[in-house]
Amino acid sequence: MNEHFLKQPEWSWNVPLNEKPTYVHHWVKPLSEHDQPFDFILYGAPISRSSISVSGASLYPTEFRRMWKSFATYNLDENVDLSFFHVGDAGDVMMHTTDILLSHQRIQRSTAFLAEHYPNTRTCMIGGDHSTTACAVRGIKEAFPEETIGVLQLDTHLDVRDPNELGPANGTPIRQLIDGRHVMGEHVINIGLHGYFNAKPLIDYANDHGIQMVTLNQARRQGLIKTIKRALDDLAKKVDRIYVTVDMDVLDISVAPGVPASTPGGMSAIELFESLLEIGKHSEVKHIDFVCLDPSKDSHVSETVKIGVYAWLQFITGSILKTK
Template identity: 90%
Template sequence: MSEHFLKQPEWVWNVSGNEMPTYVHHWVRPLSEHNQPFDLILYGAPISRSSISVSGASLYPTEFRMMWKSFATYNLDENVDLNSFRVADAGDVMMHTTDILLSHQRIQRSTAFLAEHYPNTRTCMIGGDHSTTACAVRGIKEAFPEDTIGVLQLDTHLDVRDPNELGPANGTPIRQLIDGHHILGEHVINIGLHGYFNAKPLIDYANEHGIQMITLNQARGHGLIKTIKRALDELSGKADRIYVTVDMDVLDISVAPGVPASTPGGMSASELFNSLLEIGKHPCVKHIDFVCLDPSKDSHVSETVKVGVYAWLQFITGLILQSK
């Protein structure tokens, strides 16, 4: 397949020189400039028209890149410098102004293109609302039709609402994938569920299809990092590749003003950071996304965008630690 819909992102840092980068905006390079293998390909899926609630999550890929200047490549806690890890930015998928289905098809085709042309390279999609996850997983399945895909979902919600009622909205991606026979429900583990935010019919659907639901209280009781590791080990025994989807509404509302669906009782920022570090360490994790962060609702200091970039860098630190 040669077709894709990736274009240069709206915001690009003007970087020159060959000196060793010390800040993230100098470290991440455009995919078009790479002449050698790289370790991770980043791309954006800036759509939020498919969100059930009003959302500006389409703005996040740009704000995510703009925030890079605030972060060094050196991780003091882990004594790791990220600059040896090669990250390429493939740009953003071109969205149609009004046609949601066409935009979703473009995300799927662009993901398939990256997976097919760079089969040994991890991919990271920056959303966009959570509808983009279904598109990306279908694209990966298109590129690797014989592979079984396991999904680790960090989320307050199950996202198994009926697309026949809502269309391919952000509350439906896991159900889209199960009903479309792209994944099995028993290959989905959701960690982060809590409280009063999933109606009983959605729980019934999850139970019927074998989705493993681990509430945040259960994960904390057994140890969050132990729970994450156990889930990844279990999925790696069932699937050829693991796709991790991080819905930023898994965060507690007190630390995530820029997430429209964040709730009381969610993860702390530190819990999310530690989880992403552990996820990065696991060799079967080949794909990841970060979705549902709306910069237009963020605080004046962009605290949620900063949390999002920090979480992404923690994942990459984990990838580096994996190889040590």
């Protein structure tokens, strides 16, 4: 497959020549400028027209890159320098102005292109609303049709609402994948569910299809990191590759003003950071996305965008620790 719809991102940083990068905006390079094997490939899916509620999540890939200037490539907590890890930015998938289905097809094809051309490289998609996850997983399945895919979902919601009623919206990606037989229900584990934010018919659908639901309270009682590791190990025994989707509404509303669907009782920022570090360490995790962060709802200090970049860097740190 040679067709893709990736273009240079709206915002990027110049990279100083002949200097070791010490900040993220000097470290991540355009994919086209790499002449060595890639450790990690990043791309954006800037769409939010498919969101059930009003969302500016399409703005996040750009604001995500803008925020790189605020982060060094050295992780003090883990004593890890990220700068030797080769990260390529493939740019953003070109979205059609009005055609949601066409935009979704472009995300799928672009993901398939990256998966096929870089089969041994971890990929990360920056959304965009959560509808993009179904597109990305279908693209990976297109690239590896004989492989089974497992999904670890960090989310307050199940996202199994009926696309026949809503269309391919952000509340439907997991159901799209199960109903479309791209992923088996028993190969989906959701950690982060809590409270009063999933109607009973959605719980019934999840139970009927074998989705493993771990509430946030259960995970905290068992130990969140132990729960994450157990979930990944369980999936690794059953599938060929693991896709992790991080809906930023898993965060508690008090720390995530830039997430329209955030709720009381969600994860703290520290819990999310520790989870992503553990996820990054697991060798069977091949793909990850971060979705549903709306910079237009953030405060003037952009704390939610900063949390999003920090979480991504935690995953990269885990990836490096995995290789040691």
